[in-house]
Amino acid sequence: MREPYYCSKDGRNKGAWTHQEDQKLIDYIKLHGEGCWRSLSMAAGLDRCRKSCRLRWLNYLRPDIKRGNFAQDEEDLIIKLHALLGNRWSLIAGRLPGRTDNEVKNYWNSCLRKKLICMGIDPNNHKLYHHLPHQKIPQQPLGSPIAISSESNKNNSNACSSKPSLKSHGTNATNNDDDMNTEKNYAIACTGEETSPMLDLNLKLAFEMP
DNA sequence: AAGCCGAGCAACCGCGGTTCG
DNA sequence: CCGAACCGCGGTTGCTCGGCT
Known part of the structure; x- marks a missing residue:
């Protein structure tokens, strides 16, 4: 009842x-x-x-809420955590001091999803698409399993390299080193090349009890 | 100046899980 | 053990505002 x-x-x-x-x-x-x-x-x-x-x-x-744009490192963390946890917004927000699950969810849906799509990365499973970003993207059901796969991404470097900047909204794109590193690291995380995808995450986040 | 449209965000809704009597 | 009450989460809706025509 x-x-x-x-x-x-x-x-x-x-x-x-x-x-x-x-x-x-x-x-x-x-x-x-x-x-x-x-x-x-x-x-x-x-x-x-x-x-x-x-x-x-x-x-x-709440007095401890941090308002305003997400910083670049926050964006990176959200993307990585989403790859790891999926749509567990409360868990993701728990790793971002001052951010709420609703805020993270909204930011993901309004900005980060589009950025990933522009990068040629499927925001649902964090795999690279097998076609160019401007082509129609198949919708996958939400909640599909998170898969950081090393499969078949060797021909997709163009997809990522053709992407616009992974930056905070409202700023002009400039290729500074931080952004390039972020982009490269995330592409590596997506493809599973070079190293385990989430090595740069603090792995104790995964199952740390509150 | 007015209308249209899309982006961003706050709020709503429905459900699963947990607690408690 | 069972059911009612409650909490919290995630998906969705709808409002507001700014940019564009």
């Missing part, structure tokens, strides 16, 4: 949060701490369901 899903069914507020609502939530959590979201929404005087309160706090109001 599930609890009622969301706010729409009980006439509570939906949509964007107002400044007053934010302030109420912040004030209440400052006083009483996080947790027990159901009672929190009532006790704080918020006409919102617990999920809405929790989401707002975790994704937006």
Whole structure:
């Protein structure tokens, strides 16, 4: 027996949060701490369901949230972690201090996926495509197994070399050494050439308990 | 100036897993 | 052990804004 899903069914507020609502939530959590979201929404005087309160706090109001563009090293880490973990956004975000799973997920879907596609890399399985980037790309079901494969990528160097820069959005492409190294390292990670793909990851991330 | 379109992001929804009585 | 209540995650939706025509 599930609890009622969301706010729409009980006439509570939906949509964007107002400044007053934010302030109420912040004030209440400052006083009483996080947790027990159901009672929190009532006790704080918020006409919102617990999920809405929790989401707002975790994704937006928390004081330790880092806002703004993702740095290059953050991008690299997301890509590597995604190759390793798949769509486990909370785990990926857990390795990025100040970033939320929602933010990482949005950034992946809006920016990084496109970058990888432009690089000729399938963002679902992190393999190189076997055709040029501008050609139509077959959609794969989400959640397909992560595969960092060494197979058959020897003819695909053009795909990666033809790619635009792997850079933060809004900046003009300049080929500085960092970007070139990033690109090269990730291509190596994709192809499995030279070394094990994830050697440059701190492997203790994989199964470290919180 | 107005309308269109796409990108980015916040919020919603539905489900699986966990806890507790 | 069982079921209700709750938590947290991941996918999706829809709103806003900026660029373009």
